[in-house]
Amino acid sequence: MIYSEKASATAAIAITPEFYPFVIVGAGLGGLTLARILQKHGMAVVIFEADIARDARGQGGSLDMHVESGQLALREAGLENAFRAIARPEGQGLRIVDKAGLVYWQESADPSSTPDNFERPEVDRAKLRDLLLDSLHPGTVRWGHKLTASEIAVSGGHLLHFDNGLRIHAGTLVGADGAWSRVRALLSDVNPHYTGVSFVEIGIPDAEHRHPEIAEMVGLGSFCALSDNKGLMAQRNGDGRIRIYIALRLPEEALAALNLPLDQPEEARNALLALFSDWATHLTNLIRVCDDSFQLRPINMLPVGLTWRSRPDVTVIGDAAHLMSPFAGEGANLAMLDAVELARAVLNADDYAEAISIYEAKMFAYSKPAAEQSDANLDLCISEDGAKQMAALMNEMNQERD
Ligand SMILES: Cc1cc2nc3c(=O)[nH]c(=O)nc-3n(C[C@H](O)[C@H](O)[C@H](O)COP(=O)(O)OP(=O)(O)OC[C@H]3O[C@@H](n4cnc5c(N)ncnc54)[C@H](O)[C@@H]3O)c2cc1C
Known part of the structure; x- marks a missing residue:
């Protein structure tokens, strides 16, 4: 007891x-x-x-x-x-272009003049x-x-x-x-619920040294190429990496059918390039030279x-x-x-x-x-x-x- x-x-x-x-x-x-x-x-x-x-x-x-x-x-x-x-603060720059590379908006944030600009x-x-x-x-x-x-x-x-x-x-x-x-x-x-837009995230490490022309195009802030219900949206990160979100408007069924081979980098790269076949080469180089990490991110709200x-x-x-x-x-x-x-x-x-x-x-x-x-x-x-x-x-x- x-x-x-x-x-x-x-x-x-x-x-x-x-x-x-x-x-x-x-x-x-x-x-x-x-x-x-x-x-x-x-x-x-x-x-x-x-x-x-x-x-x-x-x-x-x-x-x-x-x-x-x-x-x-x-x-x-x-x-x-x-x-x-x-x-x-120098990351506040933004450039917006279309699929031909025509510039629609350019806002630079010159590092020498921005240390005091802490707006965003x-x-x-x-x-x-x-x-x-x-x-x-x-x-x-x-x-x-x-x-x-x-x-x-x-x-x-x-x-x-x-x-x-x-x-x-x-x-x-x-x-x-x-x-x-x-x-x-x-x-x-x-x-x-799903917004109907998905991102495939890719990246280019050490862009300044390995791909200076891409680093120059993206600048120190953000760069967006937007046309045809798609986008290549790149941003400079503090470690020198350029992070790129490939935006695709894909209804739920199309997202499932897309079936990107994300774990097979060469195939994934080619499949993504095929979606942008009529875009300017200097823009699609963002995909061509990216490293082997691909992540699919459906955007929800x-x-x-x-x-x-x-x-x-x-x-x-x-x-x-x-x-x-x-x-x-x-x-x-x-x-x-x-x-x-x-x-x-x-x-x-x-x-x-x-x-x-x-x-x-x-x-x-x-x-x-x-x-x-x-x-x-x-x-x-x-x-x-x-x-x-x-x-x-x-x-x-x-x-x-x-
Ligand atoms: C691609 C992309 C780009 C973005 N860019 C921007 C931007 O430029 N500016 C901006 O303001 N916002 C941006 N956002 C949005 C931003 O990332 C989120 O709004 C923000 O992270 C929300 O913060 P949070 O603390 O609410 O949630 P989270 O950052 O998601 O943190 C939630 C935490 O909870 C933990 N957690 C989840 N479930 C559980 C559980 N069951 N038990 C215990 N822990 C749990 C997770 O592990 C995580 O650590 C972006 C989002 C995406 C997808």
Whole structure:
């Protein structure tokens, strides 16, 4: 009897999930920024992240940080100076051409005149993520914890189940877990849908030395060739790599039928070149000389203006809340702005329920126009005369700014 009582007591201890008052799921730019700002104000936070380590996978290309969102968040996080040290103001240049190479828009960012121009400086996503990660208390990010299920706890909050078998009890839960967020399911049954456009990502390492003519064409910022419902969109990264997104308008069935042999570089290169056979050779050289890494990235989005009824102990930020196509360059910037707005609300409201409803009302209002813009820009860029249309948009934006 005594033995069995002991055994059941041990079992009870083993299955009681540890309680964490404030839990973030996902260590992307949104989750990391939120954790940093809250920790700076003395709050205890923990992030559970699916990746098994900080360097488990590549972090992608370059992002431009907008003054009113990404840069605001970095200031709020006390990281403005550190950000300036890794940012590339010279990366703000942009050239837009059509499939013949005819230039429709050219905006250069001369490195000698741009150090003080921090309107939309570029930064490598990996460096930005490192900056945020290094700013957190050691152990804040629990790597190798993929959220697989959650249930409402009888005593309030949520019981979270991870793929490694851990179960925890979260008081307040923030889903910063990206496009296919598990946490979002607690608030809405809406899922992302395919936009009809896919990217094939390729790259040219050390372009300056190996392919100076291509480096010259792309410049220090971004270069877009847009025509025929297709695009070759290149960007200079801080490590000298030119990252290229080959944009293709492909309905779902065509995407499946495309069947690109991504693991056979020569075949993949030839198949892609065949899709651009009537484009100028100096443009298609971006494909001809690329290295052997090919990645297919279907572009998905949540419905523009998605909202839900606020709940007192759970919310989402970033792509989990408002996944949009990258055609307005807003996703990462908004994820960081969400972090600012949620942190401000948490630090100032009377309780978490009030904080969440204040944050969500603001986030719904500012994310909707950004999602509309991203959606419109996708249609305009990946169109028959994408170069002309995008140049007209740039012109309009510049006139509004003046
Ligand atoms: C090709 C491309 C180019 C882009 N260019 C730009 C740009 O120039 N400017 C810009 O502002 N935005 C850009 N974006 C958008 C930007 O990448 C995203 O909006 C941004 O990364 C969103 O940040 P996030 O923190 O919300 O999500 P994410 O960066 O997706 O981070 C989510 C994190 O959650 C983790 N996670 C996911 N599921 C789970 C789970 N079940 N359990 C635990 N952890 C989980 C993931 O591993 C990840 O670390 C681009 C997007 C694409 C696809």
